[in-house]
Each structure stands twice: as C-alpha cells, then as structure tokens.
Amino acid sequence: xxxxxxxxxxxxxxxxxxPPLRGPVDAxxxxxxxxxxxxxxxxxxxxxxxxxxxxxxxxxxxxxISGLETAFGVLLEAVGAGG
Numbered sequence: 001x002x003x004x005x006x007x008x009x010x011x012x013x014x015x016x017x018x019p020p021l022r023g024p025v026d027a028x029x030x031x032x033x034x035x036x037x038x039x040x041x042x043x044x045x046x047x048x049x050x051x052x053x054x055x056x057x058x059x060x061x062x063x064x065i066s067g068l069e070t071a072f073g074v075l076l077e078a079v080g081a082g083g
Contacts, residue, residue: 018063031078044071 033039044067053062 017065042071042075044068 030039030042034042046067047064049062049064055061
C-alpha cells in the first residue's frame with residue numbers, strides 16, 4: 001500500500017502527519033488482516049485545517065493530509081493487484 005520513490009526520503013519523513021505514515025511491513029500487515037478477516041473495513045481520519053494553518057514553513061504547518069483521496073487510490077491499486 002503506497003508507493004516508494006527511488007532516491008527520495010520515505011514519505012513518512014517528508015509529511016508531518018499524526019499518527020505517522022507507516023512503512024511496507026505495516027502495509028503488508030494491513031493487507032493480510034483484510035484478507036484473513038481480522039479487519040473488515042478501512043477508514044481514514046480527516047481533520048481539515050485552514051489555509052493559514054497550512055501555508056507556512058514546513059516544520060510549523062499544521063499536521064495532516066487528506067486521507068480519503070490517498071486511501072481510495074491505494075485501495076483501488078491493491079484490489080487491482082489482487083491484494
């Protein structure tokens with residue numbers, strides 16, 4: 001779940017979100033839990049911020065990204081791959 005880009009820092013190191021983005025091992029565990037029925041749903045948490053909260057220096061910007069667009073695309077990609 002999620003893409004890796006050669007030559008770039010992992011996404012979790014470039015995006016200030018809470019909880020932090022996880023790596024490939026955690027993604028595989030999520031897929032496995034959906035496949036074996038341990039988990040039966042995928043959800044996201046959306047906490048919108050104003051443009052003022054986001055339009056500042058990287059380290060000072062409010063944490064968060066829109067999880068819905070990201071999750072939906074990743075899930076469609078996993079389903080298409082048989083995941």
